[in-house]
Amino acid sequence: MKKIIIAVVAVVLWLAAVIGYTVAGTASDGDDGEHDFIVLTVKEETVKDYNTMPVFTELARMTGKDVYWTYNTSNQYSNNIDPISIKGIDAIYHAGFSNLKLYNYGRRGKIVAIDEYLDSMPNFKRILENPLRQDIRQALESPDGHIYSLPRIEEMGLKAYPNILFLNKEWVKQLIDKDDLPASVNLQEEDLKDGLKLKRSEFKAILQKFCDTDISGVDSKNKVPLAFVSGNWQGNESDLIASFGVPENREHKTVENGKITFTIENENWFNAIAEMNDWYNRGLIRSSAFSQTQDEFLAKGQDGRYGAFYWWEKETVVAKDKQNDYIVLQPLVDDVTGKQYAGVSNEQEIEKSECVILSSCKDIKGLLGYFDKFFEPEISAQLNYGLIASGAFKSQKDENGKLVPNDDHGNQSTDDFRMKNAPYGVVYLTAEEWENNIEMEPRAKLRLERLEKWVKAHTFENVKPIPNLNYTKEQLDVLNMYESSLGNNISAWMTNSITAPTKPSKSDWLNNLLKTNRKSIDEVKRVNQEAYDSYLSKISAGS
Amino acid sequence: MKSLNGASAEAVENDLLIEQAYEAMSEGSTGDGEVVNKKAPDKWEKWKNNFKRRGWILLFIIPALLYVLLFCYVPMYGILVAFQDYGVGDPILGAGTVWVGFDNFTAFFSNPNFGDYFVNTFLLCFLGFIVGFPLPVIVALLLNSLRSKKVKKGLQILYYAPHFISLVVMVGMLKLFFGADGLFAGGSDFFIKPEAFRPLFIFSGNWQDFGWSAIIYLAALSGVDPALHEAAKVDGASRFRRIFSVDLPAIAPTVIMLMILSIGNLMSCGYEKVLLMQTPGNLPTSEILSSYVYNFGLKGDAGYGVGTAAGLFNSVINVALLVIANFTSKKLANQSMW
Incomplete structure (x- = not known):
């Protein structure tokens, strides 16, 4: 009898748990009220709920449309292999589909061909029809000529240069004070300011000192002489490699004299890898550079344990009280040629698939009309930084009629403020808008200034980033077959060669990297060249 | 009564x-x-x-049949995707289905890295089998011939306890020990070295599972008639002799059956752990067929068709291996599954 009672109790408890879980699950999945639209967005837990974000409540008031935002974290989203099949959603914000994925969903009719609804989107229509900006239309079209997504356009001129080199001047000062500077380096304390120019060999010697001597204020176990995140979109090793005279970026491909080229075929690239192998074996570069994520890099950097690092800006890497320890270095001077080089990345300022509308949406025109509002410059600016009324911008425009960002958020840092107020996403902030309507925020300005002063002058002549290319279905299939496996092979060869105990040999480079991947390299080059040529001809025909 | x-x-x-x-x-x-x-x-x-x-x-x-039917046979119709240009939401059998014949297989086989993936899969699983199969048998035989029951129980628990560590935690531990600045890494990082991937994968896997796998052999050993041991003792057989002449023959059928089964699964070492251990550096050895299916077929752009084709190819090899193993064992040891 006792056993029976125990069994019954166990079953009841189990059922209660299951039911409780299911009920709780449904409650948190959506909210009970009726909404005009439900949009899935991709955001981190730390970012404020979009449903209560002032920009969206204001947009709801302006358009009279009630949009409910559900979300995935970026981790959930990237592991969600079928975001399009999530039930009950009308659109995906921050969708970030690849060209092929976008086209595959589009031609199956799973997502809406937005070009068929331009009549309900006056702002977007005007952008597409602007004769001066036919490159935007070009970038957005899929192989069948349809536009399946709403873009994010933010042209600040920052993305082509995702790496700036920073040096810990306090550490160098310690070396100077101890009279322990390497013999080859002639530096005075007053030289240690932004824009310092160092030869690569001098930089290496300093890093070696960082590595070998005790630096006060930092645990020698944690000390990292040179830090970066290999293969990351910002703060990668590309510009260290570029200093050898090869226009490197993280995709290893670029446009040189109108021709698509792979940097890995350049002998300077090999020289750079061979030298980095030496840096690695001397302990100047740590193995964590090749395995850490961006977040890990940022978390570690806060306490100022980096002797030097590549990143977008020092302000995100180092905690406030240590930020002044670091100075901006110019691109390293090549010892052989005496020249300075900086690579250009292929990061696009026109991000193609920021938002897609699912065909299951019942009122496509209504929803597109709502998103069309996002393309108004002032709305765009507020989506990017926060509502004017919440204090993201000064309530008065300046004498030129430009919106001026407000940097004073009381106790909050700018990052915190933006996490609560700015959803980013679909915006239209072209170079023209920054020129005429909106003043850039101070941090963007600062970065632009640093780039203007010290980096941009050293980019390669005749080298351009690869623009947003428009591939045909066949070209997409070829890229699909070769490109990602090629990328894996290159990064694997590179990482292994740098971290190997001995220097990579030239024959290893020629055989194991170039020869084994010959077909992939050639095919990717050919397809990109074709697409680039047709891009050029279309742009020149349009203007 | x-x-x-x-x-x-x-x-x-x-x-x-x-x-x-x-x-x-x-x-x-x-x-x-x-x-x-x-x-x-x-x-x-x-x-x-x-x-x-x-x-x-x-x-x-009936429950067992239902289980096999529902979870093994019913999902099999999904194999059809290997012959289709399939996207999410497309009907697998319907008016909208786009049949492409063997295109997906062609795409998969003509992938420039296909050979590497194949060799990686085979080596990883084969080496894992070579190391991992005899180990539990030996451990079971040794445990069984321990005199003290207490020591035997204790050791057994000690050996199979790691089995209950979840895969993620396991790989986390590996990273702490052998990853960047890890305890045993000596300033380097074994996770970015292609040559370190297989040893790490295989030995950690075996460490985790040898005790657990030994249980089935211990069960088989407990069925050995003590009279046989008595008789062997009377005949003057040493402890070691008895292991070979009494214990091993007694569990041989179980060993052979399990060997046939594991050869049938030879090409499918789980992808979860592979994915957890993968870094850009160790890709030359760590990308195997099943991780390719996930990385390119499901998450990447290669598409479900190519992914399914790759999975199907893997399964076909497994079936072939199973048949060969069964046939060989039938001929050589007169033991077989069918």
Whole structure:
């Protein structure tokens, strides 16, 4: 009898748990009220709920449309292999589909061909029809000529240069004070300011000192002489490699004299890898550079344990009280040629698939009309930084009629403020808008200034980033077959060669990297060249 | 109780009697020269009778059958995707289905890295099998010949406890020990070295599972008749001799059966751990067929068709290996699954 009672109790408890879980699950999945639209967005837990974000409540008031935002974290989203099949959603914000994925969903009719609804989107229509900006239309079209997504356009001129080199001047000062500077380096304390120019060999010697001597204020176990995140979109090793005279970026491909080229075929690239192998074996570069994520890099950097690092800006890497320890270095001077080089990345300022509308949406025109509002410059600016009324911008425009960002958020840092107020996403902030309507925020300005002063002058002549290319279905299939496996092979060869105990040999480079991947390299080059040529001809025909 | 037992024994006796009677009847009716023709229906008759009396026992296999049907056979229709240009939400069999024949296989086989993936899969799983299969057998035999029961129990628990560590935690531990600035990494990082991937994967896997896998052999060993050991002892066999001449032959059928089964799974070492351990640096050895299916077929742009084709290819190899292993063992050891 006792056993029976125990069994019954166990079953009841189990059922209660299951039911409780299911009920709780449904409650948190959506909210009970009726909404005009439900949009899935991709955001981190730390970012404020979009449903209560002032920009969206204001947009709801302006358009009279009630949009409910559900979300995935970026981790959930990237592991969600079928975001399009999530039930009950009308659109995906921050969708970030690849060209092929976008086209595959589009031609199956799973997502809406937005070009068929331009009549309900006056702002977007005007952008597409602007004769001066036919490159935007070009970038957005899929192989069948349809536009399946709403873009994010933010042209600040920052993305082509995702790496700036920073040096810990306090550490160098310690070396100077101890009279322990390497013999080859002639530096005075007053030289240690932004824009310092160092030869690569001098930089290496300093890093070696960082590595070998005790630096006060930092645990020698944690000390990292040179830090970066290999293969990351910002703060990668590309510009260290570029200093050898090869226009490197993280995709290893670029446009040189109108021709698509792979940097890995350049002998300077090999020289750079061979030298980095030496840096690695001397302990100047740590193995964590090749395995850490961006977040890990940022978390570690806060306490100022980096002797030097590549990143977008020092302000995100180092905690406030240590930020002044670091100075901006110019691109390293090549010892052989005496020249300075900086690579250009292929990061696009026109991000193609920021938002897609699912065909299951019942009122496509209504929803597109709502998103069309996002393309108004002032709305765009507020989506990017926060509502004017919440204090993201000064309530008065300046004498030129430009919106001026407000940097004073009381106790909050700018990052915190933006996490609560700015959803980013679909915006239209072209170079023209920054020129005429909106003043850039101070941090963007600062970065632009640093780039203007010290980096941009050293980019390669005749080298351009690869623009947003428009591939045909066949070209997409070829890229699909070769490109990602090629990328894996290159990064694997590179990482292994740098971290190997001995220097990579030239024959290893020629055989194991170039020869084994010959077909992939050639095919990717050919397809990109074709697409680039047709891009050029279309742009020149349009203007 | 006694009477009950008596009753059931009686029933069994009755059954036997009836059976004998049937046999006698059927033999009686068999004429010369018609043996083959007549024996079949009689056998059928016998079976039917048997079923009538004891058929309800078959009900016990229904849950197992249902399970296999629902979770193994029903999802198999998804294989069709390997022959389609399939996207999410497309019907697998319907008007909108786009059949592409063997295009997906062509795309998969002409992938420039296909050879590497294949070799990686084979080496990882084969080496894992070479190291991992004998280990539990040896451990079970050694444990079994321990004198002290207490020590045996203790060791057994110690050995199989790691089995309950979840994969993620396991790889986390590996990273702490052998990853960047890890305890045993000596300033380097074994996770970015392609040559370190297989040893790390195989030895950590075996460390985790050898104790658990030994349990089945220990169970088989517990069935060994102690009289055999007694007899061997009387004959002057040493402890070591008895392991080889008594214990090992006793568990040989189990060992062979499990070997056939694991050869049938040779090409499918789990992708989860591979994915957890993958870094850009160790990709030359860590990208195997099943991780390719995930990375390119599901998450990447290659598409479901190519992913399914790759998975199907893997399964076909597994089936072929299974058949070969079974055939070989039938010929050599007269042990087989079918």
